[in-house]
Amino acid sequence: MLSLRSRSLLVSQKATLWLASSLLLIDLLAILFGVFMRYIAGGAPIWTDELARYLIIASVLLAMGAVWVEGGHMRVALIERLLPSGLCRLLNVYQWLLTLMLAIGGAVVSYRYAMSVSMFTSSGLGISRTIPMLSVPAGFALLAWQALLYGPAPLKTIAEEVE
Template structure:
């Protein structure tokens, strides 16, 4: 992987994981506020459950690309290990192209869907449903972006990630 690719992926990874982590922390605070209000104050506002749900979906989708590049997602790499090198490269190219195609298609379709629900408002927050639904196309676009910069190289495995972290 070239140094430009590594720098772009590193910056993209840091930004997406930072934003996802921030959303997750806000989600935790909202959930704790809702629990406090429900069990100690006598009643929680309706918006806490809805906002917590939107925040968890947003954080997962924003982190998906970085997790894919790191090889931290759930997958079984047994076939890759058993194949000869030439077939392994072909399989890596296929996986990369499939990931790009699915991520780009999902970004386009989820963007269209998010725009189509703009006339509806959420029950608890009273905002257009487009606002929380935009996490889907943004997350899938980030996955496509990071996969594109990663290229058709073999995905890292957990043992490789541990070695990389120990070296740095």
């Protein structure tokens, strides 16, 4: 039976990956619409490029925490394999605390920035720049939340998944 923390992490991972996948699908449709309009209909609206750019950034940032928990990001785990178990545990706690601090810091700084650009509008969509910029603090906050739920346990590696 899974603990509440494990279930919360699993639900959070699935929800963010579904949201990121949905944004990626919408991004694909916007790009295809832009290509169709540009090369078949004779002229693409300017908003398709801008929407595609904002959607790809949002999908990557929203999936960031779930990918971190799964160990799917790029990292070198050589030091963890060479250290004795006590030092390895200390390294895992250090990595976890560093991830939490950077994620929380990134969420706070990017939220302040997103709020500071509210007076500007995007050129293609004509919306406040704050709206697409909020995906950055949301992504960092989700990373912090999912790292907090994961705890200072060792991160998964590709070698562990293959075995």
